Amino acid sequence: MSDGNPITPAGMASLRARYDHLLHGERPPVVETVRWAAGNGDRSENGDYIYGxxxxxxxxxxxxxxxxxxxxxxxxDPATQTERHKVLFGCTVEIADDDDNRRTLTLVGDDEQDASRNRIGWSAPLARALRGAKLGDVRVVRLPGGEKNWEVMAINWP
Structure with missing residues (x-):
């Protein structure tokens, strides 16, 4: 699944909602303000026109x-994934490093990533290293600070 830009159904709905909000919610009042300001004459010193x-x-x-x-x-849709024994798009994976520091991450589309919610993008270095891993597999992640080993401790699906 390395081709394309995978996204969850919720992620696509979020992009569509933002698009619709901009197109139908924010843009029309700004267009109306610019239209009104343009009718007031000199546009070079008209703040409403310039900022609009x-x-x-x-x-x-x-x-x-x-x-x-x-x-x-x-x-x-991660819920339709058939190979639930592997780390693939949409799964939540618990990993541990060599010092037994554990992290729980969900692999999502790059447009949905949110570090504060432990959601990492599909093309992030850690996500790329974990792709296809099974329970107990150790993967090496190459980062600017050096290499780090992560062991897959659990794989969960929605």
């Missing part, structure tokens, strides 16, 4: 980015 246009560009740039991410994404 700037905000409109920001919204349009983010809409373009979200559209590209959604077009490139491939929705993968």
């Amino acid at each position: 246009r700037k905000r409109l560009r920001e919204i349009d740039r983010e809409l373009g980015h979200l559209a590209k991410r959604m077009a490139a994404a491939r929705v993968v």
Whole structure:
């Protein structure tokens, strides 16, 4: 599953919700403000016009980015995974290093990663090293600070 940009159904729904909010919630009032400000005459000294246009560009740039991410994404539902004995996209894995420091991580799409919730992106170095591992496997992760060994202690699925 290394091809494409995998994303969970919840992750895709979140991208769509953000896109819809920008397109239908934030953009129309800004367009209306710019239209109103443009009708007031001199645009070079019109703050509403200048800042409205700037905000409109920001919204349009983010809409373009979200559209590209959604077009490139491939929705993968972890609940339908058949090889539940391996570390694959969507699983939650408990790992331990050589000093028995344990971490529990969920492998999600790169657009869904959130370190504060222990969700790491599919293309992160640790996720790449753990792909396909089975219970008890030890994987070496190469990081800028050096190599670190991680043993798979548990694999859980939604």
